[in-house]
Amino acid sequence: MELTRKGEYAIRGIIYLAQQPPGRVSLISEIAAAAEVPQTFLAKIFQSFAKLGLATSSRGTGGGFVLARPASAITLREVVEAVEGPILPNRCLLGSACDRGGPCRVHAVWKQVQTEVVHILDGVTIDTLARNTES
Amino acid sequence: MELTRKGEYAIRGIIYLAQQPPGRVSLISEIAAAAEVPQTFLAKIFQSFAKLGLATSSRGTGGGFVLARPASAITLREVVEAVEGPILPNRCLLGSACDRGGPCRVHAVWKQVQTEVVHILDGVTIDTLARNTES
DNA sequence: TATAAAAGGGATCAAATTGGTCCTAAAGGT
């Protein structure tokens, strides 16, 4: 029930991107330095972003990353799920038969938790986080 | 962001206890068989329950476990936290300085997630789960 | 008062996950 480093780094990294002037290309080395995150690790994270269409990547000289959409159209949920996988408080929310025969007794509760968490994270955009200067 | 086996076993085990006639002592072997959980592992889990005052244990012949309180006075949150530790979507909710200087930008969001999840789990008692015959 | 029946608690262990590095390949600019 805890965000991993990967998730934290992902958020820090994409917030940095969102704070750049629109269209400005950022190097992974630059983002890593700014977000204080191991560069090679962050590179993997941004690969996921690129694959999922959160960021656009370009190679070679002058290459780097740009947000694929306005920061106001990227939700915290998308970013978290991009690297951590779907919000899933319990395995039983995947398949149908979680208990030994029939849905488990707590199924409905986990479903509710999932729905609520997804709702909260969907309600926060990267734009909001990027503007949010200090607490 | 996922319940572990330990948490699942804990819930299954305590639900079984709650389904017994009031005052009836259950052996760990009996609970393990009924809940289809590895016995030695479940023993550890019930040790936690005993320490935290969710169940009462007695040793020797005729010993075993009984709920320390009516099942209607034990919440799902207590059971989960007993074995998984506090509901904590992000490490930053522990200390004060999560970001490099000052609270991190997402701090408030994680706080909200934590509050909401705790609220949901606090609203479900073991009694409710134990009565809940099938979905 | 042995003895058997339970839980308590520590040590240990394999497998999976996490957190991260390294190297080579591919793509793009000069």
Add this chain to the structure above:
DNA sequence: ACCTTTAGGACCAATTTGATCCCTTTTATA
């Protein structure tokens, strides 16, 4: 050609998870 930059795969150490084993302590009872 050559340099720069991301893509992708292999790899690795540390931690966590999911257990098991063994010995100790407590307690009832034959």
